[in-house]
Each structure stands twice: as C-alpha cells, then as structure tokens.
Amino acid sequence: MSQQAVIQIRDLKKSFDGVPVLQGIHLDIFPKEVVCIIGSSGSGKTTLLRCLNLLNEPDSGSILFENNELMDRNTDIDALRMKMGMVFQSFNLFNNKNVIDNCTLAPIHLLQMSKTEAQARAIEKLDQVGMKDFAYSKVSSLSGGQRQRVAIARALCMNPTVMLFDEPTSALDPEMVGEVLTVMRDLAKNGMTMVVVTHEMSFAKDVANRVIFMDGGVILEQGTPNQIFKHPKEKRTQEFLKRIIEQI
C-alpha cells in the first residue's frame, strides 16, 4: 500500500517481570484497514493491542501514531488516546453513570463540548449501535451484549481515527456475540480503521483486510484472510487453526 500508515510499529518489545511477551513487533496499520490479530492465549496479542495506546508501556521500540512518537516521554499521550477508541473484553462501562452519561463524559470533559451537543452526539452513536432506546438506562440493567455495544458507542463519541478491540466478544454469552459483531461489521463497512484481537475466526474471515497470527511474542504470519485461513504457510499457524476448527 502506498498510503501513509496510521500506526507504525517498529521493533516493539515488552516483558512482564522478566518474561518476554513481545519480542520485536513490526506492524503498519493503514487507514480504513481492519486488522484482526489471532493467536493462542499467551501469544502476546492483547499486550500488543494494549501497547498501542500505552495502557501497557512497552520496554523499547517505536510506535508512531499519526506521526507522533508514543514512546517519546514528551508526547501528550492523553491527547492521542482521545483519537484511539478502545473496547475491552469486560466492557468497563462506568458503573456510576447511566448509558448516556457514559457516552457524554469524555466529550464534555475532554473535548469541551456543551452538554446538549455531547448528548446529541451520544444519541447518534447509540442509535448506530442500536442502543438509543436504552440511553437513560442504568448500566446494571443491561445484558453483556448491550453493555458492549454501549462501550463501542462511548468510544465512538470521541470520533476516534482508530478503534482498538480487545477480545470484545470473549466475555459474552454465545447468543450475544452476534449483535456485537454486527455492530463491528457496520463500523468496518463505514471505513473505520480497526485493530481487533479476536477468537472469532468467522469475523476475521469475513471482515478483516488482513489477519495477523501471533505466536511467542512475534508476528509469525500475516496476510489476507484467504491466505491465512486457506493456505497458512507456518506450521504453528496450521496447528492453531486446526485446533480452533476442531473446537467447532
């Protein structure tokens, strides 16, 4: 691709208490691209995602986001995080706020939006994820799938350039996975740049432009869904996919 990458990762390394988790990651994420990261647990995929907005701080390497070096101590990381939406496995909606307040909190306090303006945007985004009717509900009254959709809307309210998804459906009951994936599909269709750590192979197959297979803290193999799922080159990839398919 000739385009300028939104996120450019070079030689990223991270260890937890001396245990290496990321051992030199090189990766470019391009605008409007949907990149799915797959791999067995412990392969470092979630750590990689969390390093992208410095929720985990890498030990060394470089992360350029829109030409800002995240690893530079002087970079205003909070300002850059505003442009990177993140969706967590465990939703992490603010328990002391109802649905709409979850969505308006950051725009009001960080983008200096007026309350009405922020609420209008929140309603728009909640509508986009099919949760408009629940705008004034308590978070505790929602199902897992509904919570995750609100979490997506909350992130979208900041109008991010990139959305990071950390196993967004792993904590959901099976019958609720679909509604969240549908929302993510729509997002992808509308041209959102997305990095998705997932175990949903069918989602990766259908939606991803590129699938990345991680193993032992490195990117072992990457390519189009067709390349990875139909013709995996690496033995570890083949084994992993075989295991996944056997489970189904």
Add this chain to the structure above:
Amino acid sequence: MNLFLEGIPQNFFGGAWYIFSQYFPLFIQGVGVTLLLAVTGTIFGFLLSLIFASLKIQTVDSRDSSPRKVLKLAGKYFSSIYITFFRGTPMIVQAMIFYYLFYSWGIRWSPLVAGLFVVTVNTTAYIAEVIRGGIGAIDKGQMEAARSLGFNRRKAMRLIILPQAIKNSIPAIGNEFIVNIKDTAVLSVIGVIDLYNATRAASSVFYRFTEGFFVAALIYLFLTFTSSKILAYIEKRLEGNKIKPRTPKTNEVTL
C-alpha cells in the same frame, strides 16, 4: 451533710431519674457537645481524608518529571506517617499532646475547639484508610477505560473512581460516626463538657456515679442506636437507587 443529698431517692432508678431531671439542661448540653464533636469530626474528617487518601495512592509514573516524582513520594510518605500515627495512638493521648502543644505556642484555645480539632485529625486518618480501601476495591478496568478515552489519572480519579469508592465507603464512614459518638468521651480529659463530663459533674453533686453514668449509658445508647437506624435507612436508599433501573425518557434529548 451535703444539702443536695437530702432530696435524692435512695433506690437506683429513682436516683438515676432524680439526677437526670435535676440536671436535664446539663445533660442536653452534653449531648449537644458530643453530637457536635461526632458530626464535625466525621464531616471534616471525611473531607480531609480525601486529600490524604489521594496522596497515599499516588503512583510514580515513568513519564513524571523528577520534581514531580519527589513531590508525589513526599506526599505519599507524609500521608502514610500521618495515618500510622493517628491510628496507632489513643485519641486521649493525641488530645493531651495537641491541647498543651498549642498552649505552649501561645494559642489559648478553648477545650471545645481543641476537641473538635483532635477528633477531626483522628477521624481523618481512619476514613482515609476506608477511602483508600474503597478505591482499591474498584475494578481496575474503570481506570483503564477512563485512561483509554484520554482522561488523565487525576480526572479519572475525580470523575469515575472516587464517586464509586465514596459510595461504597458510606457504611464504613457511618460506622466511624457512631464510633465517634462514643469515643469522643475521652476528650473530657482536656475539659470538653461533652456528655461524659456533664454526667460526671451532675453525678458528683450527689456522689451517685453509678446512677449518673447509667443515665449517660442510656443516652449514648439512644444516640448510637438512632444514628445506626438513620444510616441504615440512607444506605438502603442508595442501594435501592443502584438496583432500580430508570425508565427511559425518550423526550429528554431533543435532536
């Protein structure tokens, strides 16, 4: 023979009633002072505890500048030492130290003001630990979500973590209030005319301390029992709010 001793009934309950009715205004004054100490100590202790708890939970970030790191660590240690001292020494000892320390500095404060000061600094230490525990009990995903949206640590703390931690701490803070109703009795040592001292004064007139303090016990019991009922009611109300989902009002936002 003491003139006062003649009117008082010899039996226990009669004596107790006689002391209470003869010195009713004094008892009421004592109750007032005791409640003033407990309420002030708890409210100001709570407010100050937010500062100490915030100081104590600071974490030094690798992105902080050196002076900032030093400042954070200084705050953290100051808070730890403060909490350790005030939780680790009896309030009666603290009262003696501060009352006479300020006197030696030429500050002629009344026993009541000194008492309010001591109960406040003491309660601050206890509630600071409650709040710190409350903050620690909040799922760390709440902070991560806030940070991922672009909130800095302080804003995330103020807008998301602290409100939840305080709400969860209300039962423990209420308990601190009830403890204060009882424990402020030790402030009588510096001459505060609280319920304890008022009772002592009233009973000593008749040399009938058992009856006098039996009355005091009943009053203390009434105060703590009533307070705990009121607090339980407040907790229930807050709990109810948490569970009851609000019905959607679609007309709240006009697009």
